[in-house]
Amino acid sequence: MNSKIPKEGRSFDEILSQLDSFAVDDPDYKNAKTWSLVYYLDEEYTQFLQKAYAKFFSANGLNPTAFHSLKRFEKEVIGFTAELFHVDEEACGVMTAGGTESCMLAVKTYRDRGRSKGINKPEMIVPETAHVAWGKGAEYFGVKIRRAPLSKDYRVDVKAVEKLVNKNTVMILGGAPEYPHGMIDPIEELAQIAQKHGIPMHVDACVGGYILPFMEACKIELPIWDFRVPGVTSISADIHKYGFAAKGASCIIYRSIEYFKHQVYVEHDWPGGVFASPALLGTRPGGAYAAAWAAIQANGMDGYTELARRTINAVNRIKEGIAQIPELEIIGKPLASLISYRSKDSDVNIFAVGDVMQSKGWHIDRLQHPDALHAMVTAAHEKVVDLYIDDLKNSVAYVKEHPELASQGEAATYGMIAHIPLKGMVRKTVLDMFANSYKLSAKEIDLSDSAALSPGGGEGEEAEGSKKGIVDKAIAWYVKKSAAKQK
Ligand SMILES: Cc1ncc(COP(=O)(O)O)c(C=O)c1O
Known part of the structure; x- marks a missing residue:
């Protein structure tokens, strides 16, 4: 590794071609061989996003009174998303740099709301499957995390959630869908518990926010999970996932300012001036907000609906393909775009299957409890489903013949x-x-x-x-x- 700053600056061309060379061993997302991390459609769309991003590359959302353009993007993105989630004009929210920031902000908000009501040992109840961002938020903000077990159907066990409620509970969480198995938690039942005990309830729709509403538009039957459910007080949704924006774009929306005001940080006495910040970051990347706004404009309701239709078509074909492999089974009954599958044959180690798939160029996440492989499916995967299922079949057969792969x-x-x-x-x-x-x-x-x-x-x-x-x-x-x- 050469970690010395060059004495003299190098030419732009040379640097740019070297950057390309660094990417040669990266996951092959352009050919849809990556099942997480990247939401890529095609080169034309990507270049469009890059242009939108570049126009506001230097703009900074730190001070909302400086760049009026950014404040406008933010307000409109929050407005579009609020409408998708069926909440009225009392709603408010901010754009963030990603799902983790959105989730962590909810922890901070509900901790501080709890404090304002005299709760000094705050606790939050989350499903076992809650994304790691929630554990991180709990640790960073000093909130005790109580993890509720899952029911047999892999959705959180509502009765177990209610048992965990106590006078220190500052929030309850449900996933729509959760990351590991793609299940939509029983949001309506969780929200009933939240309402009964006067506790705020957040829905983590970082993955689902920009696909579930469009699946509904495709007339795919889904449980209600958004602000139509009384008791849901906030929702996080990533535009840089199924909204196909550039990385660095998520949002958190609250049903009312009563909650949001606990998110805002104000310092009125600082020699650097009066400071108010609505989110975690200081400098906020204007390019990401512009690209998110542009992505929404470019896709529109029809474009996103078509992407959702193609995604679910790919998911259904994958489910059918896995059903044809007797050694494997899908975990639970995921309704949306995330699935996980495991081995039901003790001669087939699923992690060894992952290794063989990886040697064929696929980038696949591994899960535990139970051991499984994972797929976050997008419309771009439609074209590789047959190849993926063929490779999966062959990998399973190969692992069966080579059980030693499990310990390598x-x-x-x-x-x-x-x-x-x-x-x-x-x-x-x-x-x-x-x-x-x-x-x-x-x-x-x-x-x-x-x-x-x-x-x-x-x-x-x-x-x-x-x-x-x-x-x-x-x-x-x-x-x-x-x-x-x-x-
Ligand atoms: C349900 C859920 N919440 C939050 C996050 C965190 O999002 P990010 O990676 O953008 O920080 C993810 C990421 O996959 C997720 O699946």
């Missing part, structure tokens, strides 16, 4: 993390490994090397002898266990 490569690492009975130790070890990967001298994390998880096996300095011994033993235990299972 990334399969061994994911399997070990998911099954090792020393959760605290794994957490600490992953933390060390991840933090160390940010050292300037570090190599890239290699998930196919499970020994890297062992303290001292990676780049860690903290190779405490006894801890290393325990983790090494746990790794050996897992590898032996999965090898024994294959016999």
Whole structure:
């Protein structure tokens, strides 16, 4: 790695072509081989977004009274989204840099609303499947997170949620849909509990916000999950996901200012001037807001409806394809664009299937509890469904013939993390490994090397002898266990 700033500046052309060369090993999203992270339609659309972004590249949304253009984009994007979610003009909200910022803001808002009502030990109730952004928000803002288990259908267990309610509960969460299995939580029932106890309720529609309303327009039957449900007080939705905007565009909308005012930070005494900020960031990227506005204008209701139709067509074909592979099954009954599938054959390790698929160029996320593979399907995947299902069939057959793959490569690492009975130790070890990967001298994390998880096996300095011994033993235990299972 060359981390020295060049003494003399280099030519733009040279730099730009070098940037292209850096991307050669990145996931192949342009050919729709990536099942998360990227929402890409085609080059023409992407260049259009880039132009919109570039026009406001330097504009800063930090001070809403400076760039009137940005305030207008924000207001209109929030207005369009509020209309999609069936809320009236009393609603208010902000654009954020992404789903995580939107979710974290909800935690901060409801914590502070709780404080204003005398709750000093705030707690929030979330489904086990709530996105990690919620755990992060809880940790950052000092709110105790209470995770409610799932029912057999993989939606949150409503009775378990109600049991967790107490005088310190500042918010309840439901997902529409949640990330791991793509299930829409029972929003109406959760909201009834929230209303009964006078607790605010947030719906995480970071994924669903820009596809569920358009699925409804396609006459696909869905439960009601938005502001039509009394008791839902806020919703987060990412325009940089199914809204096909440039990265850096999400939003959070509140039913009323009564909630939103707890999100706003004000400092009236600062020598730098009176300061008011509606979200987490200071400088806010004008380009992302302009591109989000442009994406909505370019697609329109009809364009998004057509994208939703194509997406669900791809999802249904994938579901049918997986149903034809006897060793696999879809988890739950996901209604929207996210699905996960697992092995129901003890001879087929699903993480090994993931490794074989990866060797064929697919980028697929791995899940745990239960072990599974994941797909966040978009309209762009329509054209690769047959190839994907063929590769999946062949990968399953290959893993069945080669059971040793379960204790090799990334399969061994994911399997070990998911099954090792020393959760605290794994957490600490992953933390060390991840933090160390940010050292300037570090190599890239290699998930196919499970020994890297062992303290001292990676780049860690903290190779405490006894801890290393325990983790090494746990790794050996897992590898032996999965090898024994294959016999
Ligand atoms: C349900 C849900 N909420 C929040 C997020 C966080 O979004 P971001 O990655 O934009 O921060 C995600 C991301 O996939 C998600 O699936």
